[in-house]
Amino acid sequence: MRLFSATIATETNTFSPLPTSVDAYKEGVYLRPGEHPAEAPLMCTAPLWVARRHAAAEGFTLIEGSCFAASPAGTTNRADYEAMRDEILGQVKAALPLDGVLLGLHGAMVAHGYDDVEGDVIERVRALVGPGCVIGVELDPHCHLTLKRVQLSDIIILYKEFPHTDVVDRAEDLLRLVLATIRKQIKPVMSLYDCRQIGSYPTTLPLMRGFVDRMMAMEGKGGVLSISIGHCFPYADVPELTGRILVVADGDKQLADKLATEIGEEFVGMRGRTAPNYYDIDGGITAALAANAHPVVMADPADNAGGGAPSDNTSILRRLIERDVQEAALGPIWDPIAVRLCFDAGIGATFPLRFGGKIGPASGAPVDATVTVTGLKRDCWQSFGPTQSPLGDCAAIKTGGVEIVLISNRTQALGLELFRNVGIEPTERKMVVVKSTNHFMAAFGPIAKQVLYLDSDGPIPRDYRRIPYTKIQRPVWPLDENTSPGLIF
């Protein structure tokens, strides 16, 4: 038995002012066959990592392809996408004949000329491997679950958790189902229900938690192989941007249709009730000041690098400084030039620094302050579940009662190391502001006495009606009040 696995992944915010070239992949994940580290999977590489661990025991040969993944930002350069894709396709061709292909994709990657990158990859892989080869795909729930992908692959599985703490578990599911299909123990059929909605669905809130737990309890029983909830990725101008439900059943298309419809209708019924309440900036700060247990963790989702934002918006920081808030820490602000200046100044130095507010109009104005450098460290990392995310060189600075973590490798707040690397202990601060939508909850949720979500004027707004879409299929909620959800595959 011969299986092939590869990754090409990023989450593309087509409105982002940061273009994505091959250099962004080289800063992220850029691994040739055999180069994947043994310790842990990287962004979207869990299928390869899991397959490598099971190959001997399950009696198959794994042919490893390249793995390319970049931090979320703007549209990927066309020539660079085609070069990475064609490298992987060349590896598939050289590996033939194949019984199975495992693709670790994100699902919301856009390249110039390709609104549906993953559909393009799957289509070209299918053309090479033929109809008899089993193609299994793992995607992030913040994906565009296009019809083309469902038509051209055998099994698609999305992570269920947001924060995405189950990337490895879902890759295990995918491998198990792909192997069972190759061994003719199951015959997967898929059904896709289009909810016609844009939303945010943290699974740390009770309504989504219960919904996901019930989906998981249905799997593996009565012919139900897998259930995936496609949240959608709202910051992309692509036609098939919408929430969708995907059901994989064993040979019974009617069952898959019925279940996808039932779950889809329930998901539509949850509109407007799945996201947290958002404070405005001053309202959030006031609420945090009134708290009597600490730390209060405050999220700035509108400037989440994980959604393609620059992570250098200064609006919350400016109000913390102006209101002379004490014992507050904020991170990360992506500003490699400011980090360089801090290293040049040295630990303990007090000097005037201009930082943040650089990349676009939604970054706000830079902050000019007299700062003290309180922490410096090169080549930092933070953890996210079993994976590690690079932060590059980092600096901690203090102005008034506010400490700020400056980073040089753009990413969102995921692990407590973001602060601890540079000497800030988040459990000992009254307020900890993190630029992240909800992934921060995996590490910061357990230490928080209270969590507040703020809606700043960062580039990825919570009100989707403010996003200037041109290509999205209408009607779709909340842009349109009346929509027609239904089964589409």
Ligand SMILES: [Zn+2]
């Ligand atoms: Zn995601």
